[in-house]
Amino acid sequence: MDNKMFQVSTLHALVAGYTRGVITVQELENRGRIGLGTFEGVDGEMIMLDGACYRARQDGTVTRPAPDVGVPFASVAAVQGGTAFELRETRSIEALKHELTCRIDEAYALNSMHIVAVSGNFESVSARSESAYRAEHVSLKDMLATTQREFVFEELDGTLVCVYHPDYMDGINAPGWHVHFLSHDKTRGGHVFDLSLTSGQAVLHRIDCIEIQLPATSAFDTYSLKGTSQKEIAEVEQGSEGRRVDKDR
16 A cells, blocks of 8 residues: 555645645544644644644643644645655754655655654744634735744753655745654644754654645635645744744753
8 A cells, every 4th residue: 555645734734824724633644644734723733753743832841632623734744755864963953854854865756745754852842833823815824923932942851753755846846855843742732943952763654645625615715725835834934034933941
């Protein structure tokens, strides 16, 4: 059986502000074992690991969402097998992305999707999350400008969930790597901006096919999904300067 990506909605829809639930957390957990996404109203960052969904809240603490919570956007897969390899000391997220990209390039797989779980010891993880913003036709960038908080975790064990989409899937999802973090004790997590990894074990899964569940509401058809710029997507992914950064205690 081939590995399969199950995606809820599209990135362009989320960036344009369509944040209504498309399916529930329980339905999503029935479709995959690992992945990432967000919750209705962009109420926190989602990390799915070992078939369970976790919500990183605005302060970086983690809870399990109720089964009936809505999911407006997610990418998950029911993977099996995978290629395991060791990661040595890695001092930035760019270095990690470079190493992961080299791995899939060496396998002639840059045009496939991939999910990588990186479990290890982290000197630091710089991340963000956000609280709910309930409105129609407000861009994700504007939502995050109001609700996003950044924080730094130090000296902890955890797992990175890294999802890769090739360039030609721009709009369906963000090209390149998207990374979320969950501590091993399931208490801290978020969308990762930067990191310092002491050592880790990675398992790479190549994804051969994708199924996309689009929103069924008439409201979905009132959104223009062509106008989202690469710059806006990059700003959402990378965050912005000047935000308060809280150090983990």
